[in-house]
Amino acid sequence: MNEGLSMSDFLRDFKSYTAKKLIDSIANNPIESRKAWMLSHFSTHGQTNALNKEFQFWQNGSHPTSLYSNEVIQQKIDYIHDNPVRAGFVADAHEYLYSSACPHSPIKVLES
Numbered sequence: 001m002n003e004g005l006s007m008s009d010f011l012r013d014f015k016s017y018t019a020k021k022l023i024d025s026i027a028n029n030p031i032e033s034r035k036a037w038m039l040s041h042f043s044t045h046g047q048t049n050a051l052n053k054e055f056q057f058w059q060n061g062s063h064p065t066s067l068y069s070n071e072v073i074q075q076k077i078d079y080i081h082d083n084p085v086r087a088g089f090v091a092d093a094h095e096y097l098y099s100s101a102c103p104h105s106p107i108k109v110l111e112s
Contacts, residue, residue: 007064019057 005013026038045056067073077100084096093101100107 008062011062011064015058015062019055022057023055 023039023042026032026035029035032038039055042055042057046052046054049056049060051060065072065076067076081093081099081101084090084099085093090096093099094103096102097105098107099105
């Protein structure tokens with residue numbers, strides 16, 4: 001991270017950049033079967049939020065946390081893995097294909 005950039009500024013820029021790229025990827029993917037539903041959902045939420053111009057992809061706000069110990073890192077990994085479970089997409093974290101919790105996921109975590 002650039003030393004002159006605060007964590008808040010970095011997260012703002014990261015969320016803006018990734019939201020634009022992901023929305024563009026969804027909109028221009030000819031085989032995405034949920035394209036209309038997703039774009040409509042992001043557009044509806046964007047129109048009700050004065051902080052967005054068109055689409056809202058990310059939640060507003062951020063709460064950066066320093067990853068100062070293995071325990072805190074594991075807590076955050078568990079939280080991320082449990083998001084699809086809390087959303088009701090799957091019963092167990094390892095069942096969600098696009099998660100590092102799934103052994104068959106195309107997403108791979110590099111070991112240090």
